[in-house]
Amino acid sequence: MNEIVSVLFLVMFVSDSDAKLTKPNCGYFLGCICSRTSPENPITEALYTHENSTFVSSYLSYTHNKRYSNPNNTNLIAIIAAKHESHVQATVVCAKSYGIQIRIRSGGHDFEGVSYNSYVPFVILDMHNLRSITVDVANKKAWVQTGATLGDLNTKIAEASKTLAFAGGFWSTLGVGGHISGGGYGNMIRKYGISVDHVNDAQLVDSSGKILNRVSMGEDLFWAIRGGDGASFGVILAWNINLVEIPETLTVFKVNKTLEQGVTDVLYKWQLVSSKLPEELFLRAAPQTTDGAKSGEKTIAVNFYAQFLGSAEILMAIINNNLPELGLKREDCYEMSWLNTTMFWMNYPVGTPTRVLLNRTSGPPRAFYKCKSDYVKKPIPKEGMEKIWKTMLKFNNAFMEWNPYGGVMDLIPANATAFPHRKGNLFKILYAASWTDANATNANLGLMKELYDVAEPYVSSNPREAFLNYRDIDIGSSPNGETNCEEAKICGSKYFLGNLKRLMEIKTKYDPDNFFKYEQSIPLVHAM
Missing domain, CATH: 3.30.465.10 (Uridine Diphospho-n-acetylenolpyruvylglucosamine Reductase; domain 3)
Structure with a gap:
C-alpha cells in the first residue's frame, strides 16, 4: 500500500509537460479513484502500478496468449483488481473524466489480448476478485x-x-x-x-x-x-x-481416427448426421496434426468427442444407427456425473479429483497462438477436406474443432438475443495453431491465413460469419484508440449479421460518448 501511495503522489505532481509526454492525467486518475472509494472498501488494496512489487504477477495471472503478454507496456497505467462494486464505479467515472481507456478482463481468454493491451493510455479493470x-x-x-x-x-x-x-x-x-x-x-x-x-x-x-x-x-x-x-x-x-x-448419469466418449484409417470418409458422414442426431447428443470432431507411423512424418487425426444426456447403451445404439463408420465400442464409453464430464472436456484423465476445476490460472502464458472461426452451412466435399489437410500438415501444431449445430439452435430466432448465428448452420469451426518460439510467429500467422483462405469456398459467405468469443483482429480492427467506421462495419457484420444495426442504435443511446471502446467495439450510428 505504501508503494502505491508513494507513486500516486509522485505521478500527480510531475509537470504538465512531463505528464503529456508520458501518461496524460494518470496521476490525477489515480487520485480520483482513491478519493471515490470508502475507507470500508479502500481501492488501494486492489490497485497495482508498474512500481508495485506484484504488478507483473498480477498482469501475467490472466494473460493466456503469449503473443500479447506485455507487462512493460508503457501505455498501461494500472491494474485495478476490483474487490467491490464501488471500485468498478470509481474506475469508470475517473477513466472517463481523464480520457483513459478501460480494458475489462474476467478470465483473460480473449484470443487477441484486447482485455489486457491497448495502443493508448489505459487501465485494466480485472474482475477476478468479484466471483461470488x-x-x-x-x-x-x-x-x-x-x-x-x-x-x-x-x-x-x-x-x-x-x-x-x-x-x-x-x-x-x-x-x-x-x-x-x-x-x-x-x-x-x-x-x-x-x-x-x-x-x-x-x-x-x-x-x-x-x-x-x-x-x-x-x-x-x-x-x-x-x-x-x-x-x-x-x-x-x-x-x-x-x-x-440433466440426468444424474451422463455418457462421454473419445474416439480417434487418422487419415490412414479413412477418417476423411468418416468425417464426411459426420457432416451429414451430426446436426440431425437427438438433441441430447453433442458429437464434436477435432482434426489435428499428429505424428505419423514413420519417424519424422506427420498425419491428420480426428478426435471425435461426445457427450450424451443418458446411458451408454442408448448412446451406443444412436451412434451405431447413424454413424457406424466410427466403430464405437462399449469400452470407449464412460458413464459419469455432470461435474466429471466437465473434467473430460478439459482432457483430464478419468478419476482426476474435481477440485482441479477450481484452479483459476496456469501461471504465465506458455505458448503463442492464433485462432479464427467459420460457420458451415453445407457439407465440405472430400476434396475440400483434403485441401484443408494438406495445408494443416504445413504447421508443426495445428488443430480445428468442428462443433455441431441443429436441435434447438434451429428453433431460436436470430434476433432473440444479440447473438445471431442460429438456424441453417451445420457446424462451427475453430481454427487454432500454437507455437513456443517467438521467431515462428510470422510463419504461423502466414499459414493460418493460408488455411483460412483454403477453407473459404466451403463456409458461409456475404458475409463470412465469425464468432465473437473467438476474437479475430484480422477481420477488422481500430488500433489507434478511435473507432474506424469502415473497419467496425466489416467486423461487426461478421460477428452480428443483421443484429448490427440495432446494436449500433443501442450503443448510441446508452454510450453516446463512445467511452467503452476497443479495437472491435460496436460503433455509434452517426459514426457510420
Whole structure:
C-alpha cells in the first residue's frame, strides 16, 4: 500500500509537460479513484502500478496468449483488481473524466489480448476478485459475478444439486463475464441453446458509473449485452442465470481416427448426421496434426468427442444407427456425473479429483497462438477436406474443432438475443495453431491465413460469419484508440449479421460518448 501511495503522489505532481509526454492525467486518475472509494472498501488494496512489487504477477495471472503478454507496456497505467462494486464505479467515472481507456478482463481468454493491451493510455479493470455465486435450487436459478470461472460455477452448482447445470462452455478457467456476454456455447447447445439464452437479469455499470439491472437498463440494453459484446456497453458485474435439468448419469466418449484409417470418409458422414442426431447428443470432431507411423512424418487425426444426456447403451445404439463408420465400442464409453464430464472436456484423465476445476490460472502464458472461426452451412466435399489437410500438415501444431449445430439452435430466432448465428448452420469451426518460439510467429500467422483462405469456398459467405468469443483482429480492427467506421462495419457484420444495426442504435443511446471502446467495439450510428 505504501508503494502505491508513494507513486500516486509522485505521478500527480510531475509537470504538465512531463505528464503529456508520458501518461496524460494518470496521476490525477489515480487520485480520483482513491478519493471515490470508502475507507470500508479502500481501492488501494486492489490497485497495482508498474512500481508495485506484484504488478507483473498480477498482469501475467490472466494473460493466456503469449503473443500479447506485455507487462512493460508503457501505455498501461494500472491494474485495478476490483474487490467491490464501488471500485468498478470509481474506475469508470475517473477513466472517463481523464480520457483513459478501460480494458475489462474476467478470465483473460480473449484470443487477441484486447482485455489486457491497448495502443493508448489505459487501465485494466480485472474482475477476478468479484466471483461470488449463489445457487437457488428451488427456482433453478443462480446469481454469478463475472469474475467467477466456469469451474467455480460448475462446482458450486454440483454441490447444490446433482440434476441441475448451466448450459455454458467447456473450459473451466473461462471467466463468466466475457463467456456469457459474447454468447458462449457448450456441449448442451443442441438441447438448451447457448449461455445468453439462459440469462434472466444482469447488473451493469454504465458510462456514468451507475449500477443498472434489467428493469433500470431497459430491454434494449439487456438484449444487447446478451451476445452483443458487453464490453461495448458497460462493465457487467453479475448475471442471473437459469439452470437446466440433466440426468444424474451422463455418457462421454473419445474416439480417434487418422487419415490412414479413412477418417476423411468418416468425417464426411459426420457432416451429414451430426446436426440431425437427438438433441441430447453433442458429437464434436477435432482434426489435428499428429505424428505419423514413420519417424519424422506427420498425419491428420480426428478426435471425435461426445457427450450424451443418458446411458451408454442408448448412446451406443444412436451412434451405431447413424454413424457406424466410427466403430464405437462399449469400452470407449464412460458413464459419469455432470461435474466429471466437465473434467473430460478439459482432457483430464478419468478419476482426476474435481477440485482441479477450481484452479483459476496456469501461471504465465506458455505458448503463442492464433485462432479464427467459420460457420458451415453445407457439407465440405472430400476434396475440400483434403485441401484443408494438406495445408494443416504445413504447421508443426495445428488443430480445428468442428462443433455441431441443429436441435434447438434451429428453433431460436436470430434476433432473440444479440447473438445471431442460429438456424441453417451445420457446424462451427475453430481454427487454432500454437507455437513456443517467438521467431515462428510470422510463419504461423502466414499459414493460418493460408488455411483460412483454403477453407473459404466451403463456409458461409456475404458475409463470412465469425464468432465473437473467438476474437479475430484480422477481420477488422481500430488500433489507434478511435473507432474506424469502415473497419467496425466489416467486423461487426461478421460477428452480428443483421443484429448490427440495432446494436449500433443501442450503443448510441446508452454510450453516446463512445467511452467503452476497443479495437472491435460496436460503433455509434452517426459514426457510420
